[in-house]
Amino acid sequence: MFFIKPIESNEDYQKYVDEKTPNSPIWKDCFNAFWVGGLICAIGQVIFEICKMRGVGETNCYAIVSIMLIFFSAFLTSLNIFNKIGKFAGAGSLIPITGFANSIVSPAMEYKSEGYVMGVGAKMFTVAGPVLVYGISSSIIVGLIYLIFNMQYISLV
Amino acid sequence: MDWFMILKAFIVGGIICVIGQVLIDKTKLTPARILVAFVTTGAILGGLGIYKKLIDFAGCGATVPLTGFGNLLSKGAIESLKKDGILGALMGGVKSAAAGISAAVFFGYIASLVSKPKIKKQ
Amino acid sequence: MKKVGKQSYIMQNPVAIVNTACIVGPKEKEGPMHTYFDQCVEDEFWGEKTWEKAESKFIKESINLAVSKSGIAMQDIDFCFAGDLLNQCISSSFGLRESNVPFFGVFGACSTFVESMILGSMTIDGDFATNVLCAASSHFCSAEKQFRFPLELGNQRPPSSQWTVTGAGASVLSKNGNGPFVTAITPGKIVDKEIKDANNMGAAMAPAALDTLITHFIDTGRKPSYYDAIFTGDLGYIGKDILTDLSMSKGYNIKGNYNDCGVLMFDKEKQDTHSGGSGCGCVASIFSGFIYKNLIEKKYNKVLVIATGALMNSTSSQQGESIPGIAHAISIENK
Numbered sequence: 001m002f003f004i005k006p007i008e009s010n011e012d013y014q015k016y017v018d019e020k021t022p023n024s025p026i027w028k029d030c031f032n033a034f035w036v037g038g039l040i041c042a043i044g045q046v047i048f049e050i051c052k053m054r055g056v057g058e059t060n061c062y063a064i065v066s067i068m069l070i071f072f073s074a075f076l077t078s079l080n081i082f083n084k085i086g087k088f089a090g091a092g093s094l095i096p097i098t099g100f101a102n103s104i105v106s107p108a109m110e111y112k113s114e115g116y117v118m119g120v121g122a123k124m125f126t127v128a129g130p131v132l133v134y135g136i137s138s139s140i141i142v143g144l145i146y147l148i149f150n151m152q153y154i155s156l157v
Numbered sequence: 158m159d160w161f162m163i164l165k166a167f168i169v170g171g172i173i174c175v176i177g178q179v180l181i182d183k184t185k186l187t188p189a190r191i192l193v194a195f196v197t198t199g200a201i202l203g204g205l206g207i208y209k210k211l212i213d214f215a216g217c218g219a220t221v222p223l224t225g226f227g228n229l230l231s232k233g234a235i236e237s238l239k240k241d242g243i244l245g246a247l248m249g250g251v252k253s254a255a256a257g258i259s260a261a262v263f264f265g266y267i268a269s270l271v272s273k274p275k276i277k278k279q
Numbered sequence: 280m281k282k283v284g285k286q287s288y289i290m291q292n293p294v295a296i297v298n299t300a301c302i303v304g305p306k307e308k309e310g311p312m313h314t315y316f317d318q319c320v321e322d323e324f325w326g327e328k329t330w331e332k333a334e335s336k337f338i339k340e341s342i343n344l345a346v347s348k349s350g351i352a353m354q355d356i357d358f359c360f361a362g363d364l365l366n367q368c369i370s371s372s373f374g375l376r377e378s379n380v381p382f383f384g385v386f387g388a389c390s391t392f393v394e395s396m397i398l399g400s401m402t403i404d405g406d407f408a409t410n411v412l413c414a415a416s417s418h419f420c421s422a423e424k425q426f427r428f429p430l431e432l433g434n435q436r437p438p439s440s441q442w443t444v445t446g447a448g449a450s451v452l453s454k455n456g457n458g459p460f461v462t463a464i465t466p467g468k469i470v471d472k473e474i475k476d477a478n479n480m481g482a483a484m485a486p487a488a489l490d491t492l493i494t495h496f497i498d499t500g501r502k503p504s505y506y507d508a509i510f511t512g513d514l515g516y517i518g519k520d521i522l523t524d525l526s527m528s529k530g531y532n533i534k535g536n537y538n539d540c541g542v543l544m545f546d547k548e549k550q551d552t553h554s555g556g557s558g559c560g561c562v563a564s565i566f567s568g569f570i571y572k573n574l575i576e577k578k579y580n581k582v583l584v585i586a587t588g589a590l591m592n593s594t595s596s597q598q599g600e601s602i603p604g605i606a607h608a609i610s611i612e613n614k
Binding site for chain 1 (some may be wrong): 179266
């Protein structure tokens with residue numbers, strides 16, 4: 001019978017647990033994330049090219065791409081399919097705008113049982129709320145820093 | 158159709174997602190934190206003018222990931238700042254990202270009306 | 280009841296487990312344990328509007344089934360001890376609100392079922408009651424909603440995560456009956472080894488299970504070989520591995536007769552449940568199904584069940600607190 005040294009301190013236990021806990025299959029995960037994420041972006045680019053061919057301005061083309069991908073994501077989420085894609089692709093479907101849309105649609109569906117105002121309305125941003133908070137706040141800070149370096153734009157109105 | 162551009166979008170978009178995947182697997186950050194990290198990074202890179210180069214190179218490969226969303230916010234803030242001063246810094250960001258935010262909220266609401274969550278069979 | 284050693288008790292009066300019942304959900308039905316369950320429900324909503332209502336129905340129906348199988352009338356039940364994972368134990372209290380039985384809500388996270396069995400045995404042994412009902416439930420969807428993410432969110436589960444069992448188990452304890460009998464109990468104390476990863480519950484709870492296990496052996500003077508089988512609540516694959524190692528390091532070899540309810544519940548490869556099952560319903564349904572039926576058929580005559588619980592919630596975890604664990608042991612024997 002082989003002998004194991006008793007583990008007493010919390011640090012030793014944490015170390016021991018880290019050894020015991022299997023790691024995520026990172027190569028497989030990254031491969032799936034790469035091709036699914038790439039594919040979503042490529043689909044976006046195809047939509048972009050089509051819009052451009054029809055003579056839509058570049059900024060609007062990008063907006064249409066976002067809206068359509070958000071629509072697809074919301075649609076697949078409501079069909080209970082997106083979570084399966086997400087489980088397979090991980091960051092591949094999370095990082096593109098599809099993940100942002102999914103993070104808004106999924107709590108909206110989940111909390112419907114608590115009513116349309118305090119359920120759907122209030123819980124919609126449980127996951128995506130921080131994205132807006134930090135995205136918007138950092139954009140304002142970036143703007144203000146830009147202003148410091150480009151004083152000619154200073155005016156209040 | 159510009160097939161080369163589509164290929165570039167595929168590769169660059171894929172690489173950005175792989176960075177996210179490494180963060181998920183190695184740091185055990187929750188999805189919300191990953192998204193926040195990406196949107197903030199995008200906003201900073203956008204403010205520095207670096208992200209624009211990536212968009213010129215890869216198109217949707219750079220705009221579709223959430224870093225592109227962050228870039229859009231800070232780009233909008235800077236552009237409207239040039240027009241309206243400090244007030245612009247507050248107005249511009251959300252204005253430029255309005256389509257994405259509104260679409261997500263609206264489609265989310267519709268989805269909650271018509272659909273019900275189901276258990277993951279697998 | 281006689282206290283032995285530090286925290287174990289030997290029953291002086293017979294406490295018989297007259298009957299049990301368990302009802303589980305669709306995923307559990309696909310698992311290797313499906314033949315032992317009384318009823319498998321095809322739909323996780325079970326005809327209800329919300330998962331919380333469905334979970335109440337699981338506990339309500341399994342209690343009714345256990346009582347009717349036991350042949351004891353509902354009005355002859357003196358107390359009911361029951362609990363679950365939802366905030367303020369709503370599935371148990373809502374499930375029992377029409378039963379007209381004096382009710383104690385119990386919370387011990389995933390250890391709730393054995394905790395209520397211990398309390399039930401104590402009241403019977405102490406002559407406070409003749410018949411006691413013990414139950415616990417959990418539901419994958421309501422637990423995910425409360426503790427983790429919305430069901431439709433496309434996220435990946437780390438390999439150490441466990442799958443909350445959808446199901447409920449109930450048992451009827453009585454002064455009169457032919458057994459199997461509750462013979463000894465070791466209520467556990469809170470053990471915190473400062474594990475913070477909420478996706479690795481097995482590792483957080485294993486030290487508590489070890490503490491209770493070793494204390495039980497020292498207090499009662501029994502050895503691992505005394506038991507035909509030792510079961511832990513829901514440590515999962517990782518926790519099971521850790522407990523086997525740790526008890527070996529303390530000089531107790533449990534390798535031969537030890538298993539874990541979370542490991543037994545699902546087929547790890549086919550069902551993609553990572554480290555195994557968890558939740559109050561896990562040990563409740565495995566005990567009420569697999570373990571109890573094996574005791575009745577005398578395949579097991581001496582069983583030790585140690586249910587483990589992680590005493591945390593999402594607020595404590597967001598505030599950076601570690602995860603305290605608890606484990607309660609109950610020894611059940613045929614006479």
